[in-house]
Amino acid sequence: MKPIQIAIDGPAAAGKSTIAKIVAEKLGYVYIDTGAMYRAITMKALAKGINMASNEEAGKLLAETEIDLQPSEDGQLVFLDKQNVTEAIRSQNVTKAVSEMAAHELVRMRMVELQQQLAEGRGVVMDGRDIGTHVLPDAALKVFMSASVEERARRRFVENQKRDILTSLEELQAEIAKRDKMDSEREVAPLRQAEDAIYLDTTTLTIEQAAQEILKLAEERLV
Numbered sequence: 001m002k003p004i005q006i007a008i009d010g011p012a013a014a015g016k017s018t019i020a021k022i023v024a025e026k027l028g029y030v031y032i033d034t035g036a037m038y039r040a041i042t043m044k045a046l047a048k049g050i051n052m053a054s055n056e057e058a059g060k061l062l063a064e065t066e067i068d069l070q071p072s073e074d075g076q077l078v079f080l081d082k083q084n085v086t087e088a089i090r091s092q093n094v095t096k097a098v099s100e101m102a103a104h105e106l107v108r109m110r111m112v113e114l115q116q117q118l119a120e121g122r123g124v125v126m127d128g129r130d131i132g133t134h135v136l137p138d139a140a141l142k143v144f145m146s147a148s149v150e151e152r153a154r155r156r157f158v159e160n161q162k163r164d165i166l167t168s169l170e171e172l173q174a175e176i177a178k179r180d181k182m183d184s185e186r187e188v189a190p191l192r193q194a195e196d197a198i199y200l201d202t203t204t205l206t207i208e209q210a211a212q213e214i215l216k217l218a219e220e221r222l223v
């Protein structure tokens with residue numbers, strides 16, 4: 001069977017990475033969480049106090065930064081200049097700053113280049129905001145995954161509690177809504193459903209049900 005590319009896009013905390021991981025494992029494909037790359041470069045820019053409004057500084061930062069994604073038992077490990085930052089990139093500091101960074105054209109050009117290299121010639125499940133529209137426009141299966149903002153905030157709240165990240169539900173809902181707005185309204189590759197993507201609302205679905213839906217759609221496309 002010829003491996004296919006699966007693109008999963010959608011707003012924050014809709015369940016994209018959780019489901020993408022399960023689907024990739026079932027199919028024996030590589031799972032690529034592209035949000036982790038934007039988070040990693042944001043973490044470095046914050047630590048170094050880079051002024052991203054300057055294209056010169058931004059370009060220098062990108063040229064000096066190495067981001068590497070490696071498959072692991074839990075899904076994916078993220079390395080920034082050879083350091084494992086898989087957990088660190090989930091901090092609230094990074095979360096609050098990432099959408100501004102992701103709106104930067106130079107940053108997107110570099111990340112998309114890396115993402116397309118990672119996907120070349122293999123079966124992949126890639127999740128993000130612009131995968132179906134820009135990164136993998138020829139993906140055999142494109143899914144736009146969403147859920148109500150209340151449910152997404154609730155899910156992220158539970159997840160943060162497990163990670164010992166303290167945020168109130170109200171604060172999380174506002175942060176998620178703000179990020180979705182910035183991601184949808186930016187000029188370069190905004191968050192939107194590709195014309196040929198299938199819409200999946202996971203508000204009332206369990207993780208298993210959502211994964212099954214996508215596996216069914218994938219199997220229909222495997223020949």
Ligand SMILES: Nc1ncnc2c1ncn2[C@@H]1O[C@H](COP(=O)(O)OP(=O)(O)O)[C@@H](O)[C@H]1O
Nearest residue numbers: 012013014015016017018155159202205206207
């Ligand atoms: N269908 C679902 N029902 C309940 N919880 C879910 C569901 N899908 C995902 N989750 C949980 O919601 C949180 C956010 O999911 P995640 O996959 O990180 O979203 P995204 O990648 O879209 O930001 C995780 O803690 C995950 O376990």
Ligand SMILES: Nc1ccn([C@@H]2O[C@H](COP(=O)(O)OP(=O)(O)O)[C@@H](O)[C@H]2O)c(=O)n1
Nearest residue numbers: 012013034035036038098099102128129130
């Ligand atoms: N393909 C992508 C993936 C993420 N992003 C940006 O990176 C941020 C973090 O993505 P993420 O997938 O880690 O976010 P969560 O939904 O997991 O909180 C998003 O809010 C976007 O600003 C993007 O612009 N394009």
